[in-house]
Amino acid sequence: MENEVEHIGGTLRGRVAIVTGAGGGLGRSHALMLAGLGARVVVNDMNAAAADQVAAEIGATGGEAIGFAASVTDEPRIGEMAARAMETWGRIDILVNNAGILRDRSFAKMTVAEFRDVVDVHLMGSVICTKSVWEIMREQRHGRIVMTTSSSGLFGNFGQSNYAAAKMALVGLMQTLALEGEKYGIRVNCLAPTAATAMTHGLLTPEALDRLSPEFVSPGLLALVGDDAPTRAILCAGAGHFARSNVTLTQGVHVGTGKGTAERVVADWGRIGDRTGEIVPDYGFAQMERELASGPAAPRVKAVGG
Structure with missing residues (x-):
């Protein structure tokens, strides 16, 4: 990934991006990738130390970033995060809704609370974050929003009814926001990653973990957030392989x-x-x-x- 970033290093220069759940794993990889492409990045995570660490990593390589600790379900704090980005850089161009949790269990054994927790973070967290930047993007007539969906939502996965429901709901959210945002220059897409992260710990072999490094997914972001980005696309990415999914x-x-x-x-x-x-x-x-x-x-x- 480092060589690729070096090759196209100024593609997103002047853009400001927010990446949620970016204190580690896929979100961290996204944040580093976007920074490497020239974007200034708000690194969001519930863990303040983790968010600040990733922001420091970006700063150490000559990029610009700030850490911001907040749960994506905390509407007032997410509003403060958007305000902080505007105060610091005067615009918000990119939002990558990446934060998520797992509460895997068969539907028969799953509690309603476990179902609701996952939907709240993945779906409502994405709604809250998107709402915080939507008017800003409309006014500047430019915006790129990426929802993180999943093959579990697109095609189903045993033991993940809560996660699958939330992830497919994000596809519907994308479809409608893309239509509503089109005349304002806002393009909305979905990324369906396959990556080894904290959420997949213990589920994969060491060999699979090596092949499914988050850094092999993040390069797909450029296609979804660049000036020539499509809208209403579902990009499936993992192990260096990229494909499109459609309804x-x-x-x-x-x-x-x-x-x-x-x-x-x-x-x-x-x-x-x-x-x-x-x-x-x-x-x-x-x-x-x-x-x-x-x-x-x-x-x-x-x-x-x-």
């Missing part, structure tokens, strides 16, 4: 309405799920537009959304 819609089948509809849905299940010609909708109303446009007496549909 798609099949062509489907018009089976009609009225008596016997339920049976026809069952009978046509194969065709309904046929992925040939599936699309990635531009907005949620695309499903309704397709449904209204299907059938022998299709009404005229006015485009909605955008």
